Amino acid sequence: MKKIAVFTSGGDAPGMNACIRAVVRTALYHGIEVVGIVRGYKGMIEGSFTPLNxxxxxxxxxxxxxxxxxxxxxxxRSKEWRQIAYDKVIDAGIEGMVAIGGNGTFTGADIFLKEFDIPTIGCPGTIDNDLYGTDYTIGFDTAVNTAxxxxxxxxxxxxxxxxxxFVEVMGRDAGYIAIQSGIGGGAELVMVPENPDSFEGVIETLRYGRENKKSSAIVVVAEGEELGNANVIAGKAKEALPHMDIRVxxxxxxxxxxxPTALxxxxxxxxxMAAVEALLQGRKSEMIGVINDEIVHTPFDDAIHKKKPLNKELIKMVNILSI
Amino acid sequence: MKKIAVFTSGGDAPGMNACIRAVVRTALYHGIEVVGIVRGYKGMIEGSFTPLNxxxxxxxxxxxxxxxxxxxxxxxRSKEWRQIAYDKVIDAGIEGMVAIGGNGTFTGADIFLKEFDIPTIGCPGTIDNDLYGTDYTIGFDTAVNTAxxxxxxxxxxxxxxxxxxFVEVMGRDAGYIAIQSGIGGGAELVMVPENPDSFEGVIETLRYGRENKKSSAIVVVAEGEELGNANVIAGKAKEALPHMDIRVxxxxxxxxxxxPTALxxxxxxxxxMAAVEALLQGRKSEMIGVINDEIVHTPFDDAIHKKKPLNKELIKMVNILSI
Amino acid sequence: MKKIAVFTSGGDAPGMNACIRAVVRTALYHGIEVVGIVRGYKGMIEGSFTPLNxxxxxxxxxxxxxxxxxxxxxxxRSKEWRQIAYDKVIDAGIEGMVAIGGNGTFTGADIFLKEFDIPTIGCPGTIDNDLYGTDYTIGFDTAVNTAxxxxxxxxxxxxxxxxxxFVEVMGRDAGYIAIQSGIGGGAELVMVPENPDSFEGVIETLRYGRENKKSSAIVVVAEGEELGNANVIAGKAKEALPHMDIRVxxxxxxxxxxxPTALxxxxxxxxxMAAVEALLQGRKSEMIGVINDEIVHTPFDDAIHKKKPLNKELIKMVNILSI
Amino acid sequence: MKKIAVFTSGGDAPGMNACIRAVVRTALYHGIEVVGIVRGYKGMIEGSFTPLNxxxxxxxxxxxxxxxxxxxxxxxRSKEWRQIAYDKVIDAGIEGMVAIGGNGTFTGADIFLKEFDIPTIGCPGTIDNDLYGTDYTIGFDTAVNTAxxxxxxxxxxxxxxxxxxFVEVMGRDAGYIAIQSGIGGGAELVMVPENPDSFEGVIETLRYGRENKKSSAIVVVAEGEELGNANVIAGKAKEALPHMDIRVxxxxxxxxxxxPTALxxxxxxxxxMAAVEALLQGRKSEMIGVINDEIVHTPFDDAIHKKKPLNKELIKMVNILSI
Known part of the structure; x- marks a missing residue:
């Protein structure tokens, strides 16, 4: 392998630049040239390639x-354009790729790879931490600390x-940012899509707190909460608890x-680094993850379709620690 | 004067605690006792006084x-309750007061003072910086840096x-937070209530930027902007510029x-400090301010009713610096 | 068990307050009273106990x-005083203790426990991350991010x-803060006690960087570095590389x-939480740890005497990523 | 005027980039070309000019x-090299310059200007805030907030x-960073070169605090303090107060x-902006300042040689507020 490409796709996440830097320098260390593809798949189609040293x-x-x-x-999403992208990639002498992004990014890479057999390795870059095959995704720890x-x-x-x-945080369908920022922020309640919540439970928690001398309360609501967004839930709370001063x-x-944070x-x-090393080892169609502090390789298919469970112990913690 | 009270009222602002600390220690330095009134005028009526050392x-x-x-x-707002507050204040031996807050706080203090002649000095504590008689209010610099x-x-x-x-920032009827965070943040446009804006102007600025190779843009919208809130303005911009990816x-x-920041x-x-010294000098019914780095005393009446102008030069700066 | 005590000892670390809060609220949740011992073992001897709700x-x-x-x-360290401490603890009705601290804290707890059989559970609180039996100690992640x-x-x-x-960071005999802040900070070199360094290697790295167009460089030196402190090493570098502008x-x-950070x-x-639950389960003389995201219990004796190895892969990373 | 240059010189300060940006965009706004001189006077001699858009x-x-x-x-410092610099400047078509820096920077500019009559305007960029002719220098507010x-x-x-x-802060011969970070940090004592300090006073303050139930204390020492650096002063304090745990x-x-901060x-x-406008107005050999929120122009000679006084009221504040 003499030349590889690196690109980012999907929602940006803090740490993507650190990952690009590691790809470039590890490749150079192994005597491999690197080009950056600007604007992900769009840049691939347009041939927006830039050499990186x-x-x-x-x-x-x-x-x-x-x-x-x-x-x-x-x-x-269409075969014709992917053919064009492939031609551009081949013209540029690219023999392998590192794709940094989330679910959608890997889905695109997987299809492209099956059609044209360009070895591609993925790095999980998304603040949502919703990817199977890794304990943490790039950007998650920073997003949690910002929240x-x-x-x-x-x-x-x-x-x-x-x-x-009521504080609404990001996370798409996953409650990771909510649960971690909620525990860290000493929230009285955290509402996540992975756990069934009830409107009565919200009211009960707020009432209980007020009766137990808690003058204020924080409720963290995940973007994907099944009861609705923070505005909707707060609206109902205001109706039920008219004497409380409720804000969103x-x-x-x-x-x-x-x-990005140190982590x-x-x-x-x-x-x-691991992505470049994987390419050198002849691997392809896999996402790099870190599980229990060890590098692991997960097939794109699993990374995309398998569901990473939320640690339910954390939800229990919120209840105990906010008494 | 043997005993004074200090209280905060209105929206909280970073730096109020630093102000309370200065009131307490300056009073102690001059051999005066201090009590804190908890929850502003509400606490005054309820007699929620706590000695502070x-x-x-x-x-x-x-x-x-x-x-x-x-x-x-x-x-x-009613005379009967103010009479009750006064009785509580007198019972507690309070001979003067320092009120930390904004417009509403000083209005209350002014009426109270006219009725019962308790010497009161105000300190401007509000993130909005909308008070006549001081270059900066307590909390403004912190709010700007947070934004x-x-x-x-x-x-x-x-x-x-x-x-x-489109980023909406606080400030009620004033554009101070918007203009300062906008210039500091390198915004392409800042919309404030003190300056007439037009929807066409917004579109024009965004189009001009895109034509001049600016791939992204930030528009800071003050809470009190007369064209509407950020959602409304962004909604119209989306209609007029459907090819741009516009977020709020x-x-x-x-x-x-x-x-709070150092400032x-x-x-x-x-x-x-100046508030306590003013009480000792027999002053009352005045707000402490700092203008051109000097302590100044402004009658409550002026602080409440006069309008502090926004430096229009700053609005011009945004246009020049974002080209 | 009806009443437990909690105390902190050794160097303070960010997150100790979060740990105290969790001990108190988990105990209350289980119907157990809690007292705080002020100033660790000193407070134990003096009977400085304060009820916590x-x-x-x-x-x-x-x-x-x-x-x-x-x-x-x-x-x-002397038996007589420990006897006094024990009497105070018994008088106060304390039946179990949670000790938050590092090596020295657990050594004291271990001796006390062997003599008087008061069940004690430890929580690792130190920024140095140098305790066997846990992936992270409380305060480490914050210290790394501050560095x-x-x-x-x-x-x-x-x-x-x-x-x-040359930037010197804390860590006593361990290089954890150095290696993590060094990688995160993009340092050209990280010098830790766990890895043999040579003065020639330092010079070589700085020369190589300069020849390869790196105009500046950061060398992170751990407090316990065997070649000396940052001043000593920088002094020698200045002699060998008089044309470089070297600072410490x-x-x-x-x-x-x-x-503290979210983590x-x-x-x-x-x-x-786990410490209180361990006491309730009849455990004693153990340190709580989190390894691979699971709570683990390590005997004080192991936590104190066994050595946690530094991941050598991280040192290799510095070399590759700074090329 | 068709083309101007901008450069930074002396110690770097946060906000210098914001100033460069303003120079470039204001010049472009007025139809003037801009080149950046890399590495200040060194780059001028070497002809390291780079066009800026x-x-x-x-x-x-x-x-x-x-x-x-x-x-x-x-x-x-030598005429021959300045002649070379001048030739390079003329060859590049530069007709005016904006110099961002401190005392040394303006001294160089002043000499150069007197010899070769290239119009130059200075912007005060130094964290020390020690320049006559402006309330604040660029970088000072950021340095204070960092401290x-x-x-x-x-x-x-x-x-x-x-x-x-004992915390030592920067500021060269001036105590501005010390006094502001000291008051903001609630220091018990601030030692600055502008105010005579005595070793006995230090001891007295620390003893008084301890007797008045202050368990801890912070002493901020300015870099230029006449009694010596923080290590020296702390060393003497340790001798006189052996029972206190004193750190530096x-x-x-x-x-x-x-x-940089918003300010x-x-x-x-x-x-x-003002620097470019001054060049356009035919001004030269002046430093831009902001006094009482207004742009002022101060001849280089005054900016360099006149002394800006420290507000002594602030030193008195420390004593009162730390009781």
Whole structure:
């Protein structure tokens, strides 16, 4: 293998740059050339390739976002456009690829690989932590700490005004960001899609807290919560508890950016290195993961379709620790 | 004067605790006793007074929120309840008061003072910076930096995805937080109530940027913007610019909390000291301010009713610096 | 078991308060009373016990340091004083204890327990991460991120001035903080006591970097590095490389404080809960750990004397990623 | 004027990039070309000029350090080398310059200007805030907040262990960083070169605090303190107060880096704009400053030689607020 490509796709996540840096430098260390594909599959179709050397990735380990950019690419769903992408890839002399992204990214890579047999290895880059085959995804720890920092700030004002705050956090269909930022933020309640919640339970918890001298409360609501979004749930709570001062805040896109935490930088670096080493070992169609501090390889098919369970012990913890 | 009271009222702001600390320690330095009134005017009516000594305010200079809490108090609008408050104040031996808060706080203090002649001095504590008689209010600099940190994070993701973000920030009827966080965040456009904006202007700015190779853009929208909130404006922008990927985020209550910045801690400390010294000099019915780095005293009446103008030069800056 | 005590001892670490909170609330959940011992073994001898309820530990999960304080206690090394401590503990009705600290803390607890058979469970609280029986200790992740944030700032100035910086980080005899902050910070070299370093190697790395267009460099030196401290090593480097602009900075005690990260808060919460549950199960003389995301119990004797190995793969990573 | 140059020189300061961005975009707005001189006077001699357009300065407003780098340049002290620099400047078609830096930078510019009459305007970029002609220098507010954040962390551990910490901060001959971070950090004592300190006073303050139930203390020592550095002063305090647990930490170079605060970004942007406008108005040999929120122009000669006084009221504040 003489030349590989690296690209990012799907929602950006802090640590993607650290991963790109690791891919580039590990490849160079093994005497392999690297090109970056700008804007993922869109750039592949357009032939937006840029050579990357050691200086190209200097001073980016601490930057949020992705220097290779990301973009939606509906064209890549059709065979004709994938053929065009393949031609561009072959013309550029690319013999293997590292794809950094989430579910959609790996689905695209898997199809492309089955059609054209370009060896591709994936690195899980998404703040949602919803990928099977790894304990943590790149960006998750940073997103949790960003959400936590916001919850700490909100608690200052909740406490000063004896208020109840419903805080909505990201995570798509998964409750990982919610449960971790909720426990870390000392939330009175965390609502996640993996656990059945009831509206009565919310009211009960808030009432119980008030009766037990808790003047304020924080309820963390995951984006994918089955009872509805934070506004809907808070609206019902206001009806049932008219004497409480209830507010809502949606943390939104701040959770995607910022300098990555140490954990995310190290994880991203290890994964980027392992991806290049996997290509060198002749592996393909696999996602790199870290489970119990060891590098593991999971077939794209499993990474995409298998469900990573949420640790239910954590939900129990919220109840005990907020008494 | 042998005993004074201090209280916070209205929306909480980072630095209020630093101000309380300064009031307490300056009073003790001059041999005066201090009591804290918990929950502002509500606590005054209820007689929620707590003695404060040097240790009471130890290790709070860095905390957001207010240790004396704040609360709405509709009762205080009626004479009967104010009479009750007055009786409680007199019973407690309180001879002067320091009120930390905003417009509403000073309005209450002014009426109370006119009726019962309890000397009261105000310290401007609000993140909105909308008070006449001071260059900065306590909490403003922290709120701006919190908003700025959020905008920096949003730019990471805006830039990675070539997106336009409408970011709504607090400030009630004033555009101070918007203009400062917008300039600091390198926003392409800042929309504030003090300046007439047009929907066409928004579209024009976004189009111009895209034509001039700006792949992403940030528009900061003040809470009080006359064209509508960020959702409304972004909705119209989406219609007019269907090819742009336009998102909205409302920073919400994170802007109220967090450890105060150096500027806010020093400002709050100076103001708290000056408030006690003003009481000792026999002053009353005035708000402490800092203008051109000097302590100034402004009658409550002016602080409440006069309008502080926004520096229009700053709006011009946004246009030039975002080209 | 009707009443337990909790205390912190040894160097403080961010997350100790989160652990105290979890101990208190888990005990209350199980109907057990809790007292806090102030200043560790010193407070035990002096009988400085304070009852803790749910409100006592409210709003502390985000605070650095330890609300129960910590202190050296040489008296506890003698049997007579331990007898006094025991009498105080029995008088207070304490039937079990949770000790939060490091090596020295557990050594004291182990001796005390063997003499007087008070069931004690330990929670590993130290920024150094040098305890056998757990993947992470409470405070480590926060200390790493604090060091990393400092290294990011130093890189700004290193890069602007084409300088070489030797940055000394904490960790006593262990290189964990150094290796993680070094990789995360994109250091050109990390020097830890677990790995033999040579002065020639340092010079070689700096020369190689300069020849390969690296204008600046960061060398992270662990406190326990066998070649000497950062000043000593930098001094020799200056002699050998007189044309380089070489600076030294010792991060010092900032690494001990600050709001704990999400990881530390959750880890501390889990460990505090597990410690109380272990006492309820009749366990004693064990340290709680989390290995591969599962709670494990390690006899004090092993936790104290066995050596946790540093992942050598991480040292190799530094070399590859800094090319 | 058709083409101007911008460069940074002296110690780097957060906000220099924001200033460069403002210079570039304001010049472009007025139809003027801009080149960046890399590494200040060194780059001028070497002809290291790089054209800057709007994109060149995109996404740098939030970055610490300086993208144009800085370097020592002893050659510039001799006429021959300045002649060479002048020839390079003329060859490049440069008709005016903006110099961002401190005392040394302006001294160089002043001499150069007197010899060759190239119009030059200075922007004060230094964390020390020691320049006459402006209330704040670029980078000062960020450095103060960085020092403050460190002091907050140190207080966590000081408080947990009942310790006294001597914290040394930067500032060269000026005590601005010390006094502001000291007041903001709630220090018990601040030692600055502008105010005579005595060793007895230090001991007295620490003793008084301990007698008045202060279990811990923070003493902030300015780099230029006339009684010696923090180590020296702490050493004497240890002798006089052997029962206190006294520690020292030197914050070092972390004070130079990091993302600039809102205040620094706005200040730098205003100054950069004003510098270009001054060149257009035919001004030269002046430093831009902001006094009482207004742009002012100070001749280099005054900026270099006049002394900006430290507000002594702030020193008095420390005594009162730490009782």
């Amino acid at each position: 050691s200086q190209s990735v200097s001073n980016i380990i601490q930057r949020g976002g992705t220097m290779l950019k990301s973009a939606r690419c509906d064209e890549f 936590l920092d916001a919850i700490d700030k909100i608690r200052d004002t909740a406490d000063s005004h004896d208020r109840v705050f 805040t949606n943390l939104g896109h701040i959770q995607r950016g910022g300098a 995310d930088r190290i994880l991203a670096s290890r994964m980027g | 040097s240790q009471s305010v130890s290790n709070i200079i860095q905390r957001g929120g207010t240790m004396l809490k704040s609360a709405r108090c509709d009762e205080f 700025l940190d959020a905008i920096d994070k949003i730019r990471d993701t805006a830039d990675s995805h070539d997106r336009v973000f 985020t409302n920073l919400g209550h994170i802007q109220r909390g967090g450890a 806010d801690r020093i400002l709050a400390s100076r103001m708290g | 749910s409100q006592s530990v409210s709003n502390i999960i985000q605070r650095g340091g330890t609300m129960l304080k910590s202190a050296r206690c040489d008296e506890f 990393l944030d400092a290294i990011d700032k130093i890189r700004d100035t290193a890069d602007s001035h084409d300088r070489v910086f 900075t010792n991060l010092g005690h900032i690494q001990r404080g600050g709001a 530390d808060r959750i880890l501390a919460s889990r460990m505090g | 709007s994109q060149s300065v995109s996404n740098i407003i939030q970055r610490g350090g300086t993208m144009l780098k800085s370097a020592r340049c002893d050659e510039f 403050l954040d460190a002091i907050d962390k140190i207080r966590d551990t000081a408080d947990s262990h009942d310790r006294v910490f 930490t030197n914050l070092g170079h972390i004070q130079r880096g990091g993302a 620094d970004r706005i200040l730098a942007s205003r100054m950069g």
